[in-house]
């Protein structure tokens with residue numbers, strides 16, 4: 268994991284050969300959908316594990332079966348997930364695999380294909396979200412409009428920027444700049460920063476429409 272050179276609070280997974288190999292599969296448009304889902308899930312798991320590193324901990328001592336003390340840590344504070352529907356829902360299982368019975372709120376935001384502007388349709392969030400760390404889930408950060416719309420919703424519910432950790436698979440430099448400028452204290456954990464955006468606001472090289480591939484809606 269390294270800190271982005273251009274932004275404080277933006278963390279990028281180490282670009283290991285393992286991670287590059289996983290991206291080579293999910294970016295390959297000739298691969299079947301089943302492979303996309305399987306390997307995207309593996310990347311998501313790595314992002315979730317890294318995201319959990321950003322939660323506060325306190326010291327905790329246990330005694331091992333060797334009857335020896337071990338100085339470890341326990342997580343402090345309560346968390347919840349919030350997925351930006353629909354593509355963010357693909358990241359829910361990865362979070363559940365790490366955090367049993369985690370509460371998950373939903374915000375339905377869809378980009379208008381023409382204007383690329385995000386439209387908020389629906390939200391359902393834990394009542395006590397302001398008292399929790401929020402792991403905000405969306406695999407694609409393109410213009411940043413959808414993420415910022417979701418962040419506005421969380422802030423309006425009383426969440427502080429410092430409580431929000433945005434978990435993301437592919438980010439564009441433009442999206443990172445936009446989000447970071449508006450919400451400098453929200454931490455962003457991403458697996459990779461791509462080159463840029465095309466004239467339709469798609470990430471390039473990117474992988475196309477993540478939600479459509481993952482959920483199989485555009486044949």
Ligand code: PRP
Nearest residue numbers: 353354377378407409410411412413478
């Ligand atoms: C995609 C993606 C993000 C958004 C990113 O969702 O999952 O939410 O676009 O683009 P932005 O940074 O320019 O806002 P989309 O609206 O296509 O809906 P989907 O989740 O149903 O695929």
Ligand code: URA
Nearest residue numbers: 409469470475476477
């Ligand atoms: N949403 C996606 O799924 N992909 C992009 O490249 C941009 C937005």
